[in-house]
Amino acid sequence: GAGVSQSPSNKVTEKGKDVELRCDPISGHTALYWYRQSLGQGLEFLIYFQGNSAPDKSGLPSDRFSAERTGGSVSTLTIQRTQQEDSAVYLCASSLGGVGRYSYNSPLHFGNGTRLTVT
Amino acid sequence: DAKTTQPTSMDCAEGRAANLPCNHSTISGNEYVYWYRQIHSQGPQYIIHGLKNNETNEMASLIITEDRKSSTLILPHATLRDTAVYYCIVRVRAYNQGGKLIFGQGTELSVKP
Numbered sequence: 017g018a019g020v021s022q023s024p025s026n027k028v029t030e031k032g033k034d035v036e037l038r039c040d041p042i043s044g045h046t047a048l049y050w051y052r053q054s055l056g057q058g059l060e061f062l063i064y065f066q067g068n069s070a071p072d073k074s075g076l077p078s079d080r081f082s083a084e085r086t087g088g089s090v091s092t093l094t095i096q097r098t099q100q101e102d103s104a105v106y107l108c109a110s111s112l113g114g115v116g117r118y119s120y121n122s123p124l125h126f127g128n129g130t131r132l133t134v135t
Numbered sequence: 136d137a138k139t140t141q142p143t144s145m146d147c148a149e150g151r152a153a154n155l156p157c158n159h160s161t162i163s164g165n166e167y168v169y170w171y172r173q174i175h176s177q178g179p180q181y182i183i184h185g186l187k188n189n190e191t192n193e194m195a196s197l198i199i200t201e202d203r204k205s206s207t208l209i210l211p212h213a214t215l216r217d218t219a220v221y222y223c224i225v226r227v228r229a230y231n232q233g234g235k236l237i238f239g240q241g242t243e244l245s246v247k248p
Contacts (some may be wrong), residue, residue: 020178049235059179059238072235107178111234120167120226120234121186126178 018042020127022108028133029098037093037130039108047113048091049124050083054104065091066113098134105129139223144243147217153210155242157223160204167226168199169236170208172219179222179238182208213246220244 021040029035041048050062061075065085076082080098085091095102107129112122140158147153159168169184183190183197185206190197196209210217222241226234 047234051238058240061235061237064235109178113234120165120228121184122234123169123181123184124179124236125181128176128178 020108020110020125022106022127022130024130025128026131026133028135031100031134032097034094034096035098035132037095037106037132039091039093039110039127041089041091041108041110042125045110045112045125046088047111047122047124048085049109049111050091050093051107051109051126052104053107053129059107062093095132098132100134103132103134105131139225139239141221141223141239141242143240144245146245146247147210147213149215149246149248150212153213153217153244153246155208155210155221155223155244156205157207158205159223159225162203162225163228164203166228168197168203168206169224169226170195170197171222171224171236171238172217173222173241174216174219182221184226213244215246215248218244218246 023038046067048065051059053059063076063083064072080096083093107126109124109126111124167184167186170182171179173179183192183195185197185199199206220241220243222238224236
């Protein structure tokens with residue numbers, strides 16, 4: 017079936033502009049995650065949504081970053097007043113999620129990311 | 136969070152088994168070990184995961200020691216397409232942390248002809 021879909025695949029923006037990145041998770045997956053990967057660096061956790069629970073925002077680097085998930089499916093990551101250090105690949109993942117033991121036994125499946133370049 | 140330690144890099148001859156080690160000495164009894172890999176310019180790809188027992192699927196085998204303090208990912212017949220960074224992750228298991236995966240630096244595996 018279809019995997020996690022992210023759009024756009026590439027985005028170039030000027031410093032100071034706002035950007036929105038979109039993620040379409042795998043159908044039926046209730047958990048959704050955002051990560052970012054700067055050039056030559058590891059994957060950095062940003063935010064996690066599980067059903068109707070309050071999101072885990074502990075990885076967001078500043079208040080310029082926000083994310084929402086509408087209808088328990090599609091998610092949008094918004095970066096306001098972009099800076100050059102925001103340049104990175106932004107990755108979205110989804111999993112079956114749920115609660116308790118089952119959630120930890122469900123792998124995350126990643127999209128191929130959005131490459132953001134801030135000039 | 137249970138941390139993992141992996142070698143920075145490894146080489147493997149094509150057609151041979153690739154054995155990638157991982158230490159996770161602070162793992163808790165109910166935390167899963169996950170393995171992912173990332174090929175350049177792609178998102179991480181799920182390989183396998185386990186709790187206590189050894190696991191095998193079409194991609195790899197996962198061997199977990201009895202004390203759960205270390206594990207080994209085995210690619211039985213490595214090909215050039217297996218060249219990638221391999222991540223060993225102990226999945227966070229806490230009420231308010233939702234099972235997110237925290238990635239380390241991984242092992243860069245080079246499969247050579």
